[in-house]
Amino acid sequence: MATGTGEGAPGGGRPVRGAYAVSAATIREWRDDELPDWFKKKRGSARSLIVNRWVPRVMVGVPIAVLLFIVAYPTVQMAYYAFHDINMVSLFKGDYGLIGFTNFERVLTSDRFHGSVLHLAQYLFFGAVLQVVIGTALALILHHCVRNNAARLVILVILVMPMMLPPSIVGVLWRFLFNPSNGAINQALLDIGLIKAHIEWFEIGTSLWTITIADIWEWTSLPFLIVFSGRLGLPPSIYEAARVDGASPFLTLRRITLPMLKEVIAIAFIIRFMDAYKFVDKVYVMTSGGPAQSSELPAYIAYQRGVREFEIGEAAAYAWIIFLFAIVLITLFLRYLKRVLRAQAIA
Amino acid sequence: MAEVRLARVNKVYEGRGQQVHAVRDLDLVVENGEFVSIVGPSGCGKSTTLRMIVGLEQATSGEILFDGAMVNELDPQARNVAMAFENYALYPNFSAEENIGFPLEARGIPKQERRRRVRALAELLQIENILHQHPNTLSGGQKQRVSLARALIREPAAFILDEVLGHVDGHLRFQMLFDLKRLHQSLDSTMIFVTHDQMEAIALSDRIAVLHQGRLVQCGTRDELYDTPATRFVADFVGEPPTNFFEVRFAEEGGQGVLHADDLTLQPTPEMAALMRSRGDGRYVVGIRPQNLLCTPRAGTISFDATIDIHEYLGERSILTLRRGRHSIQALASAEGAWAPGDEITLNYRPRDIMVFDAETEALVA
Numbered sequence: 001m002a003t004g005t006g007e008g009a010p011g012g013g014r015p016v017r018g019a020y021a022v023s024a025a026t027i028r029e030w031r032d033d034e035l036p037d038w039f040k041k042k043r044g045s046a047r048s049l050i051v052n053r054w055v056p057r058v059m060v061g062v063p064i065a066v067l068l069f070i071v072a073y074p075t076v077q078m079a080y081y082a083f084h085d086i087n088m089v090s091l092f093k094g095d096y097g098l099i100g101f102t103n104f105e106r107v108l109t110s111d112r113f114h115g116s117v118l119h120l121a122q123y124l125f126f127g128a129v130l131q132v133v134i135g136t137a138l139a140l141i142l143h144h145c146v147r148n149n150a151a152r153l154v155i156l157v158i159l160v161m162p163m164m165l166p167p168s169i170v171g172v173l174w175r176f177l178f179n180p181s182n183g184a185i186n187q188a189l190l191d192i193g194l195i196k197a198h199i200e201w202f203e204i205g206t207s208l209w210t211i212t213i214a215d216i217w218e219w220t221s222l223p224f225l226i227v228f229s230g231r232l233g234l235p236p237s238i239y240e241a242a243r244v245d246g247a248s249p250f251l252t253l254r255r256i257t258l259p260m261l262k263e264v265i266a267i268a269f270i271i272r273f274m275d276a277y278k279f280v281d282k283v284y285v286m287t288s289g290g291p292a293q294s295s296e297l298p299a300y301i302a303y304q305r306g307v308r309e310f311e312i313g314e315a316a317a318y319a320w321i322i323f324l325f326a327i328v329l330i331t332l333f334l335r336y337l338k339r340v341l342r343a344q345a346i347a
Numbered sequence: 348m349a350e351v352r353l354a355r356v357n358k359v360y361e362g363r364g365q366q367v368h369a370v371r372d373l374d375l376v377v378e379n380g381e382f383v384s385i386v387g388p389s390g391c392g393k394s395t396t397l398r399m400i401v402g403l404e405q406a407t408s409g410e411i412l413f414d415g416a417m418v419n420e421l422d423p424q425a426r427n428v429a430m431a432f433e434n435y436a437l438y439p440n441f442s443a444e445e446n447i448g449f450p451l452e453a454r455g456i457p458k459q460e461r462r463r464r465v466r467a468l469a470e471l472l473q474i475e476n477i478l479h480q481h482p483n484t485l486s487g488g489q490k491q492r493v494s495l496a497r498a499l500i501r502e503p504a505a506f507i508l509d510e511v512l513g514h515v516d517g518h519l520r521f522q523m524l525f526d527l528k529r530l531h532q533s534l535d536s537t538m539i540f541v542t543h544d545q546m547e548a549i550a551l552s553d554r555i556a557v558l559h560q561g562r563l564v565q566c567g568t569r570d571e572l573y574d575t576p577a578t579r580f581v582a583d584f585v586g587e588p589p590t591n592f593f594e595v596r597f598a599e600e601g602g603q604g605v606l607h608a609d610d611l612t613l614q615p616t617p618e619m620a621a622l623m624r625s626r627g628d629g630r631y632v633v634g635i636r637p638q639n640l641l642c643t644p645r646a647g648t649i650s651f652d653a654t655i656d657i658h659e660y661l662g663e664r665s666i667l668t669l670r671r672g673r674h675s676i677q678a679l680a681s682a683e684g685a686w687a688p689g690d691e692i693t694l695n696y697r698p699r700d701i702m703v704f705d706a707e708t709e710a711l712v713a
Contacts, residue, residue, distance in 0.1 A: 237436040238439075240432070241430070241437075241438070242453075243403070243422065244402075244423045244424075244430045245450040245497070246423075246427070247452075248424070248453070255438075256438055260438075260439065343481065
């Protein structure tokens with residue numbers, strides 16, 4: 001071997017990088033004068049990597065404390081509010097009583113909540129699901145059709161760009177584009193003759209679709225990125241085997257690529273579903289939930305009731321209901337993932 | 348089953364402004380039903396050759412023919428060859444049974460029929476009990492059997508086996524060698540086996556093709572490679588332990604041709620001497636296999652002395668590494684002998700076991 005890399009027992013040539021830095025236990029066994037010069041040079045002036053046992057505890061402890069303060073504490077506080085008859089006036093008076101499940105009852109029996117659940121279902125199916133489906137298709141098409149790495153990178157960057165914009169800015173942009181009377185989209189559709197009259201993009205029945213389209217534009221690149229990187233990680237030899245075995249490209253896709261990517265696609269779903277439950281920004285910017293609450297989602301109502309109208313108890317109940325919904329759904333997903341991984345003996 | 352013929356096949360890889368000529372003017376015929384091994388050190392082009400036969404690589408020039416029909420332009424799907432991969436390349440999301448049945452699935456064979464044929468083959472390879480398991484739960488040997496089964500399940504034009512024993516250890520390797528030999532005999536199929544291990548090739552093959560730096564150096568039976576190696580490289584590569592080489596000068600002594608390697612003098616046969624005399628060239632490389640250096644004299648043997656450096660005990664045989672001047676010589680000896688480092692012993696050889704190579708071209712002279 002000409003280069004000499006990789007043939008490195010200690011004491012021989014220069015060892016494989018990192019061979020000495022395996023663990024603290026390994027380092028402790030090497031006296032300083034035993035270490036090779038290149039390692040000492042790289043290590044710099046630090047004498048030892050072994051630190052006081054309190055250092056790691058503090059390093060982990062501080063973030064945990066911060067997380068407890070900004071996540072756990074508000075969650076518990078919210079649970080407390082959800083069971084009290086509390087709004088801005090009673091909060092300042094300090095005069096609010098325990099009312100049990102009344103807040104939950106009020107939310108769960110309201111038409112507004114029922115409507116928003118239907119809207120959420122529509123958004124989940126046509127927004128989140130379509131994003132993952134389109135993203136997966138784009139990723140596999142890009143991987144299949146474009147072999148040149150530089151070209152891949154350029155396309156990747158272009159496709160990922162929408163995700164880099166702030167969601168509220170995207171909302172504003174699309175509100176302009178969809179403006180019924182002088183927006184670019186209506187104008188374009190009229191010009192190419194697809195429609196005869198302006199489409200009212202922000203009417204009852206259309207406004208949620210309009211928001212969904214804007215959201216698909218922005219977020220399809222996330223599942224795209226996830227699936228694309230997953231596809232890059234699949235071993236090429238398996239595809240060679242499939243070709244030798246005589247599998248058609250479609251059979252390969254159906255029986256090999258998609259099944260092997262299913263964990264990755266599930267993760268893309270989880271991420272988009274989690275975002276769906278807290279989807280407020282575009283609703284707020286594009287329609288404010290209107291007209292006539294026709295584009296409201298549960299998270300938006302919670303925001304509206306809590307931050308706008310200071311019905312804190314009711315908003316807390318909304319938040320808890322969303323929270324429980326999300327837990328159930330994500331748990332189902334994770335259990336599915338675990339089953340898949342166990343079947344293949346990966347986990 | 349088919350005859351596989353390669354005619355003046357070349358493969359040039361182009362990348363970042365430099366060319367790598369991986370396979371040069373390769374001519375090779377694998378007869379119908381023959382077991383041929385392609386051997387050579389890493390980077391000699393044997394895997395590239397095999398990938399061109401399968402269709403995973405396009406030949407830069409030359410023709411690849413199956414039963415006389417050119418297949419250069421055909422996809423692997425259309426060539427109908429079966430391949431077992433070095434790293435198994437099993438589908439991780441399938442059970443062993445689905446893996447083995449996949450080539451049938453790709454041909455639209457119904458599930459019942461698939462199941463029946465997979466079971467029958469699994470019995471032959473003794474893997475019935477792991478059919479429901481996924482590849483990640485299998486050991487290396489089991490994976491290799493599943494991978495072989497996947498190649499054997501259909502009736503292809505040829506079986507291509509790429510280093511299939513590379514990751515299999517000791518005992519299992521013998522078992523798999525035996526299995527492969529048995530399979531070849533019972534299927535009577537064309538098999539092309541690539542390996543870097545000449546012992547595997549010798550154990551399995553009807554003929555062995557030796558590749559070196561992209562060129563076919565020699566293709567022949569075990570005995571041909573062993574007794575009349577085409578070049579010094581083949582003599583070095585085939586056989587274990589490797590052949591002893593000496594740089595020698597041809598000289599006349601007392602009306603006889605002899606070969607001087609410093610203070611060691613070797614005695615060629617009169618025919619060899621005549622040949623070297625007629626060539627008029629003085630410098631040669633001589634090889635003697637360790638198997639042909641005997642510790643006890645026999646009729647017609649010639650002897651020289653050497654000192655034992657190292658004694659490696661291999662069970663039924665011993666490898667002796669000896670010193671004679673600046674030469675290091677390996678010889679095979681019986682394990683019963685009391686060999687001790689430092690002892691001076693007498694080695695005997697028959698003049699006709701000497702292999703003489705040209706010093707420049709390294710081709711066999713006699």
